[in-house]
């Protein structure tokens with residue numbers, strides 16, 4: 001939701017508490033890049049799976 005209020009020139013979103021990756025998923029849908037930082041590897045993997053699962057042809061996730 002927060003991604004939508006960003007300035008139109010913003011191409012990359014930083015979420016230092018990435019969790020299950022909702023910020024990254026929405027950023028991808030809005031054709032923004034996203035950098036997520038997550039302490040818990042289980043959540044990091046969940047975020048990766050959600051983002052790729054939401055857009056398997058276009059999402060590129062580096063972990």
Ligand SMILES: C[S@@+](CC[C@H](N)C(=O)[O-])C[C@H]1O[C@@H](n2cnc3c(N)ncnc32)[C@H](O)[C@@H]1O
Nearest residue numbers: 016017018019020021022023037038039040043
């Ligand atoms: C409420 S969730 C964030 C939700 C996320 N912003 C989203 O869009 O779905 C908070 C997350 O921050 C992570 N976290 C807490 N302390 C952290 C730290 N020092 N560095 C990285 N991640 C941290 C927790 O593991 C938890 O998954």
